[in-house]
Amino acid sequence: MDRVGLYAWGGPGTIRLLNVKYHSPKINEASFMQLYEPGFLQQARQKLGVTDMWVTYSWGFADSTEQPDRDYMVGRLDHFHRHDIAAHAYVQGLNVVAGEFAGSDIFCRDTKGNMLRYSKGRGLTCPNNPAARQIILDRVAAACKHEFSGVFVDNILFGLPPFFVRRDYTSFFGCACPHCQRAFRDHFGYDLPLRGISGEKQLVDYLEFRCQSVAALVAELSQVARGSGKQFGVNLYDPLWHSPEIYFGYHLAQIAPLLDYYLIENHALGKNGGIDNRHLTPLIDSTPRKPVFVVSYRYGIGYDAAYNQRELDTIWSDAHWLGYAPCMKATEFVTRGVWHALDLDHLDAPALHPLAHAARISDALPLRCSLPAERPLIHWGSRYYARLIQLSFEHKWLARLLVRSRLVVILMRMYRKYNLDVLDALALPDSPGWV
Numbered sequence: 001m002d003r004v005g006l007y008a009w010g011g012p013g014t015i016r017l018l019n020v021k022y023h024s025p026k027i028n029e030a031s032f033m034q035l036y037e038p039g040f041l042q043q044a045r046q047k048l049g050v051t052d053m054w055v056t057y058s059w060g061f062a063d064s065t066e067q068p069d070r071d072y073m074v075g076r077l078d079h080f081h082r083h084d085i086a087a088h089a090y091v092q093g094l095n096v097v098a099g100e101f102a103g104s105d106i107f108c109r110d111t112k113g114n115m116l117r118y119s120k121g122r123g124l125t126c127p128n129n130p131a132a133r134q135i136i137l138d139r140v141a142a143a144c145k146h147e148f149s150g151v152f153v154d155n156i157l158f159g160l161p162p163f164f165v166r167r168d169y170t171s172f173f174g175c176a177c178p179h180c181q182r183a184f185r186d187h188f189g190y191d192l193p194l195r196g197i198s199g200e201k202q203l204v205d206y207l208e209f210r211c212q213s214v215a216a217l218v219a220e221l222s223q224v225a226r227g228s229g230k231q232f233g234v235n236l237y238d239p240l241w242h243s244p245e246i247y248f249g250y251h252l253a254q255i256a257p258l259l260d261y262y263l264i265e266n267h268a269l270g271k272n273g274g275i276d277n278r279h280l281t282p283l284i285d286s287t288p289r290k291p292v293f294v295v296s297y298r299y300g301i302g303y304d305a306a307y308n309q310r311e312l313d314t315i316w317s318d319a320h321w322l323g324y325a326p327c328m329k330a331t332e333f334v335t336r337g338v339w340h341a342l343d344l345d346h347l348d349a350p351a352l353h354p355l356a357h358a359a360r361i362s363d364a365l366p367l368r369c370s371l372p373a374e375r376p377l378i379h380w381g382s383r384y385y386a387r388l389i390q391l392s393f394e395h396k397w398l399a400r401l402l403v404r405s406r407l408v409v410i411l412m413r414m415y416r417k418y419n420l421d422v423l424d425a426l427a428l429p430d431s432p433g434w435v
Contacts, residue, residue, distance in 0.1 A: 001319065005263070005293045005327030006044055006053045009090065010035030010341060013069030014331065017059045018339055020097055020121040022302075023396045028340035035330060035341055036076040041083045043344040048328070052086045052293070054152050054263075058139045060092035060122065062100040074146045086149035088231065091139045093155040094132070098123040106132035108159040108175035110386040111194040116160050116175065117386075120393040124159055127217040128179040136217070140224050150231030150260065153221055158210045158249025163385050164378050165246055166370035170197045171382030174210055174249065184209050196379060210249035215258075218250070222258035231260040238266035240279050261291040263327065268296040268318075273310045275318045275355070284324050293327040294319065306333040306342055316350035 010032045018025050034040050036055060044050040057073055058066060073089075080087040095118035096106070108116040108124040116124045125132035136153065143151050159175035174180070176194050184192040187209065193202050218234060225232035237244050239252045256262075268277045277294055284292050296315060298304050307315075307328060319326035330342040370378070391398055 001049060001316075001325065003051050003291045003293070003325040004049045005295075005325055006048070006050045006330050007263075007295050007327055008035050008053050008330035008341075009056050010331060011056050011069055011072050013056050013059045013061070013066055013072075016061070016065075016069075017097075018332075021119050022339075023120070023399060026338045028338055031341040031343065032331065036073065036079060038079050038082070040344065041079050041085060045083045045085060047344055047347065047349050050085055052088060052149075052325075052327075053080065053330075054088045054090050055080075057089035057143050057148075057151075058091045060096040060100075062097075065097075065100060070142070077147050081147070086231075088150040088152045088233070089143035089146070089148040091136065091143060091151060091153050093136060093153045093234070094125045094127060094157050095119075095122045095155055096125055096135065097121055104131065105129070106135065107177070109177040110160075111172055111176045111382075113176075114386055117390045117393055118155070118157070120399065124157065124175070126175050126177050126179055127158060127213045128175075128183045129177065130179075133217055133220070137220060137224060140221050141228075144225060144228035144230055148230060150233065151221075151225040152233045152235075152263070153218075154235045156214055156218065156234050156248070156250055158214050160386060160389065161247040163381060164374075165367065166374065166378075167200055167203060167367045168198070169370040169375050169378060170203060171378045171385065172196055174206070180209075180213075183213070196382065207245055211245055211251040211254060214250040215254045218255045218258050226260075233259050233261050233263050236262055236264045238264055238268075238280075239283065241266060256287075259290070261293060262287070263293045263295065265295045265297070267298070267300065268294075269298045269311065269315070271298055273308075273314055275311075275314045277318055277322055277324065280324065281322055284322060292324040294324050295327045295329055297329065301329075301332045302334055302339075304329075304333055305335045306340070307347070309347055312347055312350050313353060314355070317352050317355050320352050321355060 012033070014032050015027060015029050018027055044053070055073060057070055059069070061069075077087055094108075098107070098115065098117075098121060101107075101123075106125045106129055108126045110116060118124045125135070127133060140151050140153065160173055162170055162173040164171060172194055176192065181192045181194075184206075188205050193206070197203050197206055221234075222232045234255070236252065237248055242248070245251050262283070264280065266277070269275050275296055277296065280292070280294065296318075312328070315326050315328065328342070333340055333342065393399060
């Protein structure tokens with residue numbers, strides 16, 4: 001295989017973030033600290049054929065807090081060069097550690113002005129907010145000063161996703177901050193519909209607004225990275241399973257020219273060790289000169305134990321037969337309640353074998369109109385949506401209940417997607433940047 005990836009969050013910054021993100025986690029710190037050392041890199045190169053690693057540079061703490069983490073990473077770049085592995089600097093996208101930016105006007109807001117949470121201890125930041133944009137731009141520029149092969153920006157999310165979607169009536173989602181209200185009014189000539197999105201025109205306008213806003217930011221980030229001779233990428237939720245135009249706020253076709261590769265995360269790895277990424281074949285075949293890395297989870301970050309040999313063989317076989325670049329997640333595994341990174345001592349080189357792909361993708365769901373009884377429920381639910389999201393992160397026992405119930409896992413494994421005919425009216429210019 002020409003390219004093999006390892007998505008590897010490590011070092012002291014990742015340990016600090018785990019303590020922010022979760023309630024009193026038990027962490028095998030040594031496993032995170034060994035990911036960028038020569039012994040691990042030699043195994044990764046020789047055993048797995050790893051050519052590219054995404055490595056921690058910035059987790060969204062204040063610059064003063066994470067400068068030692070950046071120095072730690074930069075000080076290990078020679079290890080990557082010696083083992084012929086391209087190191088991509090991982091920069092957190094549209095969220096920061098909220099306590100480190102207290103009093104700053106950079107956060108996404110709900111219609112009542114409350115900060116929107118990304119996880120415990122972290123708040124979503126707005127792509128239309130100049131100060132929030134500058135934080136990410138400065139971190140990408142800082143990474144470009146070092147001998148990284150590329151820069152990668154994670155979590156390009158525009159506010160909260162909708163909890164309920166209909167083509168004619170939907171609760172407000174995304175971000176309602178003053179910057180968004182002003183930008184929306186200036187472009188569309190009417191006020192941002194904060195009480196709810198009523199009618200197909202409002203939905204199309206708002207989805208276009210989110211996609212354009214994100215594309216404008218990605219264009220700036222790409223220009224900074226590529227202008228410094230670095231490869232540039234962002235994380236892509238599976239574009240054929242998760243309808244990113246609706247849930248996350250970007251349109252793949254619009255940002256594709258700004259990327260040097262695709263890195264797609266999905267839940268294609270079955271709980272019994274099977275895998276099927278056949279649905280990505282049209283994307284893989286359409287970009288023969290642009291690598292497609294795929295990271296397939298069983299359940300997701302914080303839910304999976306480390307890969308076993310059968311799963312490693314399955315991932316490599318699926319990649320071989322379908323023509324994409326295999327990419328393994330190397331961190332945030334949980335085994336017997338302990339967070340840890342990947343241990344390659346327990347894995348052999350992957351063996352290729354035939355795969356019996358099972359069809360697991362149903363036809364797209366139409367984005368239908370609302371029923372009369374749904375509208376008051378949508379209106380009522382939107383009043384408490386952001387607050388419930390925050391409670392699910394910050395309240396220890398509620399967070400634990402959600403993890404144990406695996407509700408998030410169940411929702412993510414539904415492979416829900418929409419037939420986005422409603423988006424046919426979207427105006428997606430070749431050169432984004434109107435915001």
